[in-house]
Amino acid sequence: RIDAMIASVESRLEEPARPVQVSGHFLEAAHAYYEATGERRMLDVAMRAADQMDSVYGPGKATYISGHQGLKLGLVALYRATGDERYWRLAKFFADERGRGDYERSGEYAIDRTYAQDHLPVIEQTEAVGHCVRATYLYIAMTDIAALSGSEAYRSAIDAIWQDAVYNKTYLTGGIGSVRFHEQYGEPYELPNLSAWNETCAAHGNAVWNHRLFLLTGNGQYIDLMERILYNATLVGVSLAGDRFFYQNPLMSFGDY
Known part of the structure; x- marks a missing residue:
């Protein structure tokens, strides 16, 4: 089931805000669980999810702006747990993409x-x-x-x-x-x-x-x-x-x- 979850990250990120928000909370939870227990099981799953995101999104790759901001916090938390700078740099990429206006928004963005x-x-x-x-x-x-x-x-x-x-x-x-x-x-x-x-x-x-x-x-x-x-x-x-x-x-x- 974990493999199916990881494989679905790309398609989930194409949906509106909530799946991305939940992903961010999961990454934060993985960091907290690892810090509290030293157990890597949850952290390893979080890293696989973040690695999938990093393979799809970033400079020279796909662009995505979520309606919710939680993913960036999770990526920074994952960097703190692992020391892998790819994660916080991906968080910065998502932040820097805001306000560029070079692709169409829908739903909540159509309002304001x-x-x-x-x-x-x-x-x-x-x-x-x-x-x-x-x-x-x-x-x-x-x-x-x-x-x-x-x-x-x-x-x-x-x-x-x-x-x-x-x-x-x-x-x-x-x-x-x-x-x-x-x-x-x-x-x-x-x-x-x-x-x-x-x-x-x-x-x-x-x-x-x-x-x-x-x-x-x-x-x-x-x-x-x-x-x-x-x-x-x-x-x-x-x-x-x-x-x-x-x-x-x-x-x-x-x-x-």
Whole structure:
């Protein structure tokens, strides 16, 4: 069955975002399992999957832009587990392909390419836009790539995006995502309480992004924000019993939520 899974990677990547998102989570899980146990079984499968992707996509090969950003995080995690630079360089390739506009998008992209942060090349982006979970995953990957490549262009873009996200589009709780439609960032200072989306997944992504920024820079402001997010925007998505979960977290209710 594993052979069938690996053989299907190419066809899966031709589909919309979800299979690619799941692939990224699998690569991250393989890294975590290997770090925790020293067992290579899951890691070896992840490497085979990533090797298949690398054989199909990259400079001079096929181009693909997923609507979800999770694959890049998984590829960087796999590099950290193996030391094979092909993996993080493939993550950078996928990031650099965003915003090029040289092939047709469909579905979510037909509505608004900012939704998946595909409106500009990543190094030209200066604002936090689009679907918040997808955005934070991209920004985590960009931070990782900046650390690995030393790219000043990536650093400048990350800094500008963070300034916009934190000072213009973040709730006092550290939550993000003020627009219910497409679960996305709104305009600067568009932070309604009743209709706030504040997705739990987005809070998690935001916390991880700020942790990565701290690792990159050593600046305590990122850890301060991460702590605020964890206590006030992430834990609120879990019931006291730990068996029920909120997807969204509005800051105001008439008792019907």
